[in-house]
Amino acid sequence: MKQISSISQLQTELAAYHSRTIGFVPTMGFLHAGHLSLVHQAVSECDLVVMSIFVNPLQFGPNEDLARYPRDIERDRELAEQAGVDILFTPTVEEMYPRKIQTQVQVSGVTEKLCGASRPGHFEGVATVVSKLFHIVGPNRAYFGLKDAQQVAVIEQMVFDLSFPVTIVPCEIVRDTDGIAKSSRNVYLSAEERTQALILSRSLKQVKEMVEQGALTNQHDVRNFLIEQIELQPLAKIDYVEVLSYPTLTEPRNLFTETILIAVAVYFGNTRLLDNVILNK
Numbered sequence: 001m002k003q004i005s006s007i008s009q010l011q012t013e014l015a016a017y018h019s020r021t022i023g024f025v026p027t028m029g030f031l032h033a034g035h036l037s038l039v040h041q042a043v044s045e046c047d048l049v050v051m052s053i054f055v056n057p058l059q060f061g062p063n064e065d066l067a068r069y070p071r072d073i074e075r076d077r078e079l080a081e082q083a084g085v086d087i088l089f090t091p092t093v094e095e096m097y098p099r100k101i102q103t104q105v106q107v108s109g110v111t112e113k114l115c116g117a118s119r120p121g122h123f124e125g126v127a128t129v130v131s132k133l134f135h136i137v138g139p140n141r142a143y144f145g146l147k148d149a150q151q152v153a154v155i156e157q158m159v160f161d162l163s164f165p166v167t168i169v170p171c172e173i174v175r176d177t178d179g180i181a182k183s184s185r186n187v188y189l190s191a192e193e194r195t196q197a198l199i200l201s202r203s204l205k206q207v208k209e210m211v212e213q214g215a216l217t218n219q220h221d222v223r224n225f226l227i228e229q230i231e232l233q234p235l236a237k238i239d240y241v242e243v244l245s246y247p248t249l250t251e252p253r254n255l256f257t258e259t260i261l262i263a264v265a266v267y268f269g270n271t272r273l274l275d276n277v278i279l280n281k
């Protein structure tokens with residue numbers, strides 16, 4: 001008999017009895033190259049890849065885009081299959097929430113700033129659906145994009161705090177050739193909005209270089225520089241521009257020694273776009 005007192009040791013011990021590795025890619029569909037990059041990584045590391053497509057009502061605020069969120073399940077099915085997904089899980093809202101949900105997962109701390117501040121209840125919805133999906137799918141590894149860097153921090157915190165037996169794999173941001181971060185919501189943009197939205201990736205790339213060259217040395221200058229650049233675009237309306245320690249999402253003390261997240265959320269018309277860069281990863 002073995003006696004084990006450590007949670008991670010117990011989980012490692014038990015994992016040996018699950019002979020195959022299940023990789024999981026949760027999404028809201030309307031797939032693009034960003035989603036597919038998560039699948040490619042999962043395929044290269046796992047025996048079985050499960051993708052979910054579920055537009056989760058719990059994570060949308062009352063005035064957000066739940067009803068008009070873009071959907072194309074036929075196209076998604078083809079793309080997922082081509083990318084190597086073995087099981088595509090596409091539950092209805094009734095399947096996921098047959099009764100009014102009375103249990104929610106609330107992560108504090110890392111949810112206080114950025115999208116957590118702008119979208120009250122959003123990360124409760126995310127943490128709740130991701131926990132539920134983890135219980136349903138039982139993955140060994142789950143793949144999340146760093147385009148939603150705060151989401152990665154929230155899920156990692158939840159998994160750590162509640163000892164979910166799953167490894168979270170953060171994946172790099174995939175961009176269009178002109179630099180714009182791939183997003184299902186990019187289809188909402190008019191031609192003019194999309195052109196102006198290029199300022200986000202351009203100015204983030206620029207500040208990263210400026211910090212690395214020592215031309216910007218503190219978070220306030222980085223923030224001010226970004227705000228100035230973004231405000232030059234007449235259609236841009238800033239939700240937030242933040243420079244924080246990552247993954248704690250606390251005020252940074254040193255831009256050169258800590259891992260730093262520089263994150264922006266900006267409206268172009270009614271479309272809210274996110275982008276970020278991470279320094280000293």
Ligand code: AMP
Pocket residue numbers: 026027028029033034035037038143144145146147148171172173174175181182183184
């Ligand atoms: P969504 O369907 O927007 O909820 O995204 C599903 C997953 O894909 C999340 O983990 C996202 O962070 C990830 N994702 C979305 N866009 C990108 C991108 N441009 N690059 C990398 N991952 C992404």
